[in-house]
Amino acid sequence: MRIVRKGAPGYDAAREMNNARFDLKPDAIYYCDNQHDAADVVRRLGMCSRKTGIRVRAGGHQHEGMSSGDGVSVIDISEISRINFERRSGRVWIGAGAELQILYGATDAKRRLFPGGGCDDVHIGGLVLGGGWGFYTRHLGLCCDRLKAVRLVTADGQSIEVSDKIDGDLMWALRGGGGGNFGVVTDFFYELDPWPDGLERPSNFTIQWNRRSLIAEVMAEWATNFPVSADNRLTSLLQITLVEKELDAPEESDDVPLLLEGTYIGTAEQTEAALAELLPTTFDKRYRPKTASGAGSIVHTGFRHSHARRQYGPPRREVVRMAGQLDRNGLAAAPADVQSTCAGNPYPHKVSGFMPKTNIEKSQSGSGQPVHTPDPALIETVHGIFNEPAAPASKVRRYLSLHSLGGEVFTNETYRRRSAFPYRDKPFILQPEAWWADPDDTAATREGLDFIARLRERLAPYSEGGFINFPDRDLTGPDQRDRNALLRPYYGEENLEKLKQIKARMDPNNLFDFPMGIPPTD
Template sequence: MDRRDFLGVAALAPLALSAPPPNWARLRSRLAGTLVLPGDSGYPAARRVYNPAFDRVKPGGVAYCANAADVSACLAFARANGVPVTSRSGGHSYAGWSTGSGLVIDVSRMSSVAYADGRAVVGAGAKLIDVYDRLSRHGVSIPAGSCPTVGIAGLTLGGGIGVVSRKYGLTCDVLTSVRVVTADGRLLTCDARHHEGLYWSCRGGGGGNFGVAVSFTFRTHEAPGLTVFFLRWPWSRARAALREWQAWGPSAPDELWSSLHLGRSAGGLDVELVGTYAGRRSALDRLLAPLVARIGRPSSRSVRRASHLDAMKIMGGCASMSVSQCRRMPRATFSAKSHLAYRRLPADGVRALVDGVARGGRHSVLLDAMGGAIGRVGPAATAFPHRAAIFSAQYYTEGTNRRWLRGIHTEMSRYFGDHGYVNYIDPDLRNWRSAYYGDNAARLAEVKATYDPDRLFRLPHGV
């Protein structure tokens, strides 16, 4: 809070003391969905998000909205009563900003997935596993992420880096229109010809900034089977694996996506390469051969052909589960940070990253190849600016101690710079505007001023 905000709050303090409390019962009566309040039997479950680290947060109410009219009613309630408002789809915000102390607008009940004529219309509350499952029945899919319980809304609004993005682009790249309830309660359909600025912002500008998205229309692609692969090396090959992969992965054919994992767990240190290939195993073997020759023989290797849906389940860590079981993946306590790499690490950068992972603790670094179709879109064509990045870096640690994260992030900033991915939102970042949005930040601010001039939607890293 700066001095101007402080003085404004201080001036309003006497009015706030005399204002009547919000009439939650009245809001409940206006909803077709369900409003869950403290004291209700469903409240302990309603206030939980994916990461148990945020179980301490206790919203004033959680509204499970059934439709756009419910969202509009919630926003009117928030405006009239000065109640902070937060929107929630899958509840996976790395910083816990899918919840808050005021009203949580939960869109998870708006989860329909419909397909016709090459287009998919997806409710904002749909989880990725359900999107993949329902579209697979039509032999199509969209490029999206791997975690089965992530909500489609947050993923899309932040850009949407996924396991087939090198061939088909980001999730936001196949978004043809989005329906958004804005701060004033209007339901707007935004596309390339209507509310173009808001449509542009919804493709990489981050969730929770401009309104509450209630549905998305995507252009689909045919979804034949994929070849999935897992290769492991002993830790002694970690530097070689990182050095060679960063040259190989981002420059591979578009059909090949890969991720290099460097991790330290109770089982020790680990190097693993995972990926998907939109082609046959024989062709993949030829593409892997030069990489393996440079790194050395892997200690284990698994390559298999799978249906598109099964490949997404494999990448999501629920290969042996049913779709309904994937939907109920257990929660996990973690902390995370990110970088986006615009150039390869030099030898001392490779050494710094590998040595950083080797330090004590339970943590990992995931490097996801970019390039391909991602890089063939201009940095200003959508709000996602990092089109020239060659890979993303995610730093994860088990639990809530961020000491290792802060140390390795600071050290690797010497090599990666200050670029970050808004969907891996980081509460520690001070230069978050430039890190997330680069040169697109100014236009995003203009859109914010147009559609939310009174800043009803406020995040710590809010546009």
């Protein structure tokens, strides 16, 4: 085990997190090599007279910076990253610190489907425990749905294994209850499905529309058809971006108003046929979708080539401007590959996440096929927001991503019963995002935060709930003292009460606490 304390060499690099909007200074970071190390640290800190708070960090991608904090102790499990397959099977133990890029490489080699996310530098610890959306979600369920067991260090430093047979209530909480609440999860156990026989690789795809005037039409067609498609092999994300101007022939570095991307567990030809069926009026065969063979995450399998247009970070010109400069910690502020803003680069940003008020409904026609009727007011509001041109030379990239649900998330009753994720009937997740390059640029920071606040306010009449993987401490307003009110949108009243009871049993002294953490029962 390696310990980096405040003021020691390497401390600034060790405390860095993915969201450079936060400049937090923990007392110490404990890099654990295995579950034994994590248990030793928990016992040591639990007996410490100061009782400093403990934060658990797998990769540092918690959008509100809550895997760290000022004056806290950080248990870093990023080095617990082993991936151990049982011979000739899809049964695998995965370390909580495993990066998706590495994990997808391992599962691809075994021709197995892992229900992970779409950004290859994310480590799976927080992703799985928060529920986890990815490009196989409609076919496999959320990341947490396929989880069979975990290895956990409890608040009193004990190492245990948890499954549905061994403490089913705790296992329920670990599927979607959020990371860092009930102990230190060091390993996850999965049984992974094989790729379909005869399939060389699943196919990734992108389609773009260059006109803002099409936002309402495309969003309506996508929201009506994609979440309830009978073909669960297709999972997609629709990104709507605030652009400075429309371009007839955008360069790869230019944002476009509408971008659809996803994965189809089939051939490129099958992918194109499915898209044409689901987009009967907005799919133009003159502009064929870009498809690329490749399993795993969108970023890992060709994103930087056929999918390079979707960037998660600041506008390209701002990354270029920052290149060569140094940030306040003396670290390089921009990557060599300025397109790869998803790949481990600490840019300041603000995100939120919530659900539309409309639900997927079971068909009343006897066909058995679920249906979804999107709210026209939601669509028109989004259309209006993103038809307002971005300010010239804005330093902030602002967009709204719609993550499709449905499929196994909606239909699988076992998944409903065995997880704390409360929004199984929702057609998609709405995720507003704002990214900028320089954490010291107060004007850009204000512009990004204001965009999220205004969008959240304008969509409030048509949205509800939250998604703990996309945490927003301002979701319920500026007063964050009422922890129950802050967390209720994410879990619902009933689930939150059950989670608090489990928290009281597992961590009665609230050793694992953070501003959006689940408190013990009052």
